[in-house]
Amino acid sequence: MKERVRFAPSPTGPLHIGGLRTALFNYLYTKSRNGTFILRIEDTDRNRLVKNSDKYIEKALSWAGIIPDESPSLGGEYGPYMQSERISIYNEKIELLIAADKAYYAFDTDEELGRLRSEKEKKGLVFKYDYSTRCSLDNSLSMNGEDIDTRIKKDSFVIRLKVNSGKTISEDLLRGLVHFDNSVLDDKILVKTDGFPTYHFANIVDDHLMKITTVIRGEEWLPSLPLHGLIHEAFGWEKPNYIHLPLILKPYGKGKLSKRDGAKGGFPIFPLSWEKDEGFKEMGFLSSGMINYLALLGWNPGSDDEFFNLDDLIKLFNIKGLQKGGAKFDFEKAKWINQQHLLRLDFNEFEINFPERVIDLKNKYPSKCAEIFLLVRERLKLAGDFEKEIEFFLKDPADYDQKAINKLRSKNDVEVIIKEIEAVVEKNGVDRLKENLSTLSGNKNINFGSIMQLLRISLVGKLSGPDIVKVSVLIEKSLTLKRLANLKNHIKNNLS
């Protein structure tokens, strides 16, 4: 049977990397089996809706290359894919459960339930709305038909699942059989007073109606698994397979990664920017690097290979490689993987991914961009490093590494050396510069390293950077001479 999986986020904020990874594993699982990937937006909590976050989710998935086959914007055979547009379906289904005596109306007020909870709490106990308490509570199980009708018309109500005592055994493809005693379950609300279904109900109805074969979701749902099984059983529906993924944990300290950890740890938490928060993309991640890192967080291909793009991952993915324990997010490793991806790019590909980062360079060096990119490419961990690395191509050094100059001056007459370099460039240009400077070193008995360092400081302002001879060739003779003169002036002005 063809696999059908779904990623079902709720639009209560931007998708974060945990959600992205869940989507990724869903995608890899189904695509490795030639199956279908469905995006369903679970917007049943009307209070926590965040405007545009559903659009953000689609955009972020699209950036990552995780393209749904069916989704709210694409549509599909089993739509609509936005739960708020499926209310009539849930209404119809809940009637079935009530008619079958699997669900019932409950009229208890928040205040009353709150009172019961705190009463129990005082005794160190926990109040549960379940088979042991439901008879003494305000619900349709304890009244006759006519009363129920009048209460429904008069009062607000919820609809609860009728969970009976017993044991429920659930299966997770990763973890095997998981046993639960129904006494830990309660009569979960299926439909809220506002008429919207709860997650549990809408989720099961939709998974069934959308013919989902395998549910892959975060481990936080594992305790709800027996409940979900019970809802399926109440309808008499066949259950899908379940896989509960280990969670992504904070890089330091305890707990699962939350949206606040990013700011604290200096790393993004969202794929794309959201309001004031920079995303991985804006920080200079390639989506392939992001995906590569996320895939390795809780999964491994069974080999020592670590470099993968999406297509590789689809070919290699197997649930045998899934991990059971949570994994801490490691930004250093994420950056290293991104670097490996950046390293395989040429200028055109870099421009496609980060067009805004190359505008100035393209304007100033329209024909040399590819060469300049190759010169600095191995120095990039993040695409954001690019602007820093090419800064000196765009403008003359604004200041100089004075400590380095002082050190050179303590051993050499730097002004004389600069003049000698100038003479060489003046006479021979910047082609064969290295050979010419080497000859200069021999003829005048000047330390070669000092010559190169002074050239570097004049062109770049500091002692680090790419091959300085190539830099000189790229900025050409006149600009090389100009910057040598600038440095000479700077040294003269700072002598006193």
Next chain:
RNA sequence: GGCCCGUUCGUCUAUCGGUUAGGACGUUAGGUUUUCAUCCUAGAAAGAGGGGUUCGACUCCCCUACGGGCUACCA
């Protein structure tokens, strides 16, 4: 508190009863380079603890500890 899941270097992980417990990030020391980066070489670094089962346990079972999740008219 109750229930459920988990536990191999600092971190991500390999190992499917017999290995000098392997790789990667990070880190340390060298080398290459005009410098930094890249690259190369080498090093330090792990089976939570206790019981079993077994000729033999990181691997299977139990207990404890620790970590995580859930315990809403949130998902």
